[in-house]
Amino acid sequence: MSEPETSHAPDAEVVELCRDLIRIDTTNFGPQPGPGERKAAEYVARLLDEVGIESELFESEPGRTSLVADWAPDGVDPDASPLLIHGHLDVVPANADDWSKPPFEGEIADGCVWGRGAVDMKDFDAMVLSVVRARARAGIAPRRPIRLAFTADEEAGSGLGATWLVDNHPELFDGCTEAVGEVGGFSLTIRDDLRLYLVQTAEKGMAWLDLIADGRAGHGSFRNDDNAVTELAAAVARIGTHDWPHRITPAQQAFLAAVSEAFEIELDPTEAEQTLARLGSIARMVGATMSNTANPTMLQAGYKHNVIPGRATAAIDARFVPGGRDELLETITELLGDKVRYEIATENAAVETEFSGALVDAMQACLAAEDPGARAVPYLMSGGTDAKAWTKLGIRCFGFAPLRLPPDLDFVGLFHGVDERVPTESLEFGARVLDGFLSQA
Template identity: 75%
Template sequence: MGSMTVQSNPAAEVVQLCSELIRIDTSNYGPEGSKGERPAAEYYAEKLAEVGIESQLFEAAPGRTTLVAHWQPEGCDDSVPPLLVHGHLDVVPAQASDWQVDPFAGEVTDGCVWGRGAVDMKDFDAMVLSVVRDRARTGRAPRRPIRLIMTADEEAGSRVGAHWLVDNHPELVADCPEAIGEVGGFSLTVRDDLRLYLVQVAEKGLAWLNLIADGTAGHGSMRNSDNAVTALAGAVARIGAYDWPHRIHPAQQAFLDAVENALGVEINADSVEESLARLGTVARMVGATMSNTANPTMLAAGYKVNVIPGQAVAAVDGRFIPGYEQEFFDTISELLGGQVRHEIIARQDAVETEFSGALVAAMQSCLAAEDPHAQAVPYLMSGGTDGKAWQKLGVRCFGFAPLQLPADLDFVAMFHGVDERVPTASLEFGARVLDRFFDQA
C-alpha cells in the first residue's frame, strides 16, 4: 500500500480557534486591573505543542504573560533570518450590557465570530495558529524560520509586554529584520473591480501629557488674578481648538494617490474626510493622520466650591507624524502660555518603514492569488502597536493581518467597539493568504 497524503487546509480551524481565544477573558484595564494573559498564553502554547512546537512563557509581572516560539522546521531556509510574526493576547474591556451578545462567549452567528478581540486582535492570533498547525501537521515548512511572539499588555502601552521583552530579552527579537502584525492587510472596496488592502508601514508617535497650572490659592469670594483654573482652562481651550498644519507622510500620500486613481477624484487635503466620505469611517482614520493632533481628555482641580485651588491639571493625548515630533512639542509650548507647564506621562516613537522590498512583493502576490481585485497600498495609522517596541531593535514593521471584508462592514468601528465581530469568510481568507505568504516571505 502507498503512503497516505495528508490534505492541507490552513483555514480548517481558524473560526473555532478565534472563538475559543475570545472565550478567554484577557481584559486589560491598565496596570492595576488586568485579568492577565496567562490562560490565553497557555492555550496558545498547548495548541502549538500538539503539533510539536515548543514555546517559552515570559512574565514581567504575575499573570502578564508573553509567549515566544521558534518555528524552524526541517525544510526551511536557515540561511535567511527569521520573520517576526507577532500578535497580542490582551483585549480592551467590554460592557456586556451594551452588546447584542455576550462579548466573551465567542459566539458564531450571522456569518461572523462575535466578541471582544474579534478584530483586535484574536482574529490574527487565530489565523497564524491555524496556518502553523496545518503546516506542521502536513510537513510543509515555511520558506524561512518564523519567530512567533504573542504579547501581553499591548492595549495599555506594552509596558509589561513587548517593551519589557525588548529591554530584558532583546536576543529574542533582534535577529528578526522584518515583522508582520496588526493593523493592516484589511480590504477597502473602492470599486466593484478593485479592493485596496491597506498595509500599515508607519504609525504616529505618542505623547501623553499632563498640563499643570500653578496659581495662588484663596477664598472663592475674593478677586484673584493668579487663578490656576483660569490659566489651565485657557491653555486647554487653545490646544483643543488649534488647527494643526497638514504634514503628509509618504505613506499617506501613496494611499491618497491610490484612492484618487481608483475613484477618479481629486482629494483636497483641507477636507479629506468629506472627500473620502464614500469610503465610510476609514475617512476618519485617514483624517487623523493628515497632521499632528492633541486632544484634551481629562481635567482635575479644586476640592470645594468656595476655595480657589493652588493648582489645576489636565491631560492631553498627543500624536505626532513621523518626523514632526519637535514641531509637536514646540507648538504645545507656545499654546500653553507662561503660567502652564507640561509633564510627559508617556512618550513613544513614531514608527515608519518603506513600502518596498521582497516582503511587500510577497504580500501583493499572496493577496492577488486569493483576490484578483486586490491592490496592496501603504498607509499611516493614527494609533499605536507593539511595532513601537520592535523598532527599537531595528525591525522593519508592517501591519499585515489580511482580511477580505464585505464592502458594507464598518470595520474601523469594530476596533474597541460594541458588537465587535469578524466575518468567518474573512478569517478563512486571511488564513489562506498567510499560508501562501509563509511560502514566499
C-alpha cells in the same frame, strides 16, 4: 513551490480558535494584573505544543505573560532571516451592559464572531495559530524560519509586553529583520472589481501629556486673578480647538496616490480630506494621519464648590506624524501660555518603513490569489502597536492581518468599540492568505 504531499486546511480552525481566545478574558486595566493574560499565553503554548512547537513564557510582572516560539522545521531556507509574526493577547475593557452580545463569549451571529478582541486582535492571533498548526501537522514548512511572539500589555503601551521583551531579552529576536502584525491588510471596497488592502507601513508617534496649572488657592467667593482652573481651562480649549496644519508623510502620500488612481481623480493633498470622505468610515482613521493631533481626555481640579484649588491638571493624547515630534511639542508649549506647563507621561516614537521589497511583493501576490480584485497599498496608522518596540531592534514592521471585509462594515469603528465583531468568512480568507504568505515571504 511544489504541491505538498499531505493536504492541509489552513482555515479549518480559525473561527473556533478566535472564539476560544475571546472567551479568555484578557482585559488590560493598566498597571495591575488583568484576569487572563497568563491564561491566554498558556492556552497558546498548549496549542503549539500539540503540533510539536516548543515555546517559552516570559513574565515582566506576575500575570503579565508573553510567549515566544521559534519555528524552523525541516524544509525552511536556512540562509533566510527569521520572520517575526507578532500579536498581542490583551484587550481593552468592555462594559457588557452596552453590548448586544456578551463581550467574552465568542458568540456567532449574523455571520460574525462577536466579542472583545474580535478585531483587536484575537482575529489575527487565531489566523496565525490556525495556519501554523495546519502546516505543522501536514509537515509543510514555511519558506523561512518563523519567530512567533504573543504579547501582553499592548493596550497600555507595551511596557510590560513587547517593550519589556526587547529591553530584557533582545536575543530572542536575533536575526529578525522583518515583522508582520496587526492593523493592516484589511480591504476597502472601491468597486466590485477593485479592493484596496491597506498595509500599515507607518505609525504616528504618541505623547501622552499631563498639563499642570498652579495658582493661588482661596475662598470661592473672593476675586482671584491667579485661578489654576481658569488658566488650565483656557489652555485646554486652545489645544482642543487648534487647527493643525497638514503634514503629508511618504506613506500617506503613497496612499493618497492609490486613492487618486482608484477613483480616477486628481487629488490635491491640501484638500485631500474632502476626497477621503468618499471612503466611508475609514476616512476617520486616514484623516487623523494628515497632521499632528492633540485631544484633551481628562480634567481634574478641586474638591469643594467654595474652594478655589491651588492646582488643576489635564491629560492630553497627542500624536505626531513621523518627523513631527518637535513641531508638536513646540506648538503645545505655545498654546499652553505662561502659567501652564506639561510633563510627558508616556511617549512612543513614530515608526515608518518603505513599501517595497520581497515581503511586500509576497503580500500583493497572496492577496491576489484569494481576491483577483486586490491591490495592496501602504498607509500611515493613527494609533500605535507593538511595532514601536520591535523597531528598536532595527526590524522593519508591517501591519498585515488580511481580511476581506463586507463593503458596508464600519471596521474602524469596531476597534475598542461596542459590539466588536469579525465576519467568519473574513477570518477564513485571512488564514488562507497568510498560509500563502508563509510560502512566499
